[in-house]
Amino acid sequence: MRNFAGLQVFLAEDEFHVLQLIESVLLDLGCKVTDTVSSLPAALSRAVETEAQIAVLDVNLHGQLVYPAARILRDRRIPILFSTGYGGDGLQADWKTESVIQKPFAIGQMEAALAELLSTRKESI
Template identity: 45%
Template sequence: MAELAGLRVLVVEDEGGVALLIEQMLEDLGCEVAASVATLANAMTAARGETFDFALLDVNLDGEFVFPVAEILKVRQRPFIFSTGYGRIGVPEAFKECVVLSKPFTIEELKEKLQSMLGNG
């Protein structure tokens, strides 16, 4: 997993158990979790100020959509993946070019999407 080793990731996920599973998958792939947040407000703060290589964004954060965070990441030129149970249909047209990972997912699916997003798949 050398292509992912050492990359720092911002995890945005409102379900605690799911966040722990995602963090473990990312660590198993060699990534380092720079920050893990569960609310839109904290995600926006982290997106603006944390140091990370990419982000994994749950689309629905307890009824609030994560798209303002995605806008911040676009401005900062940080790649990201949407993680959602809604599939691509839950992502607005403005983000049609973005990578979408459908929940639930396996570590293999996560690795494939990360490699696709980072351009080394």
């Protein structure tokens, strides 16, 4: 298993148990979860200030789409991994090029998604 030692992650997820599960997976992979939010207003606020290196965002936070916070993160050049039960089909058209992981997922799938996200990020720099 690859170790993402110290990789700082912003995590937005509205279901508490799913948030705990994703956080546990990220910690097992060596990541440091710097911010956790469960609502769009909190995501908007933290997106402006976070020092995270990547973001894992649930697309739907209590019925509100996370895209306004994602725009802030994208403008700040923080790579985004969308997390949704619908996979890539769950993303709006202008976000289809972003990385996505379909829930539920195994640790190996998160590991692969993070590795791909980081390799894509390095290629674009």
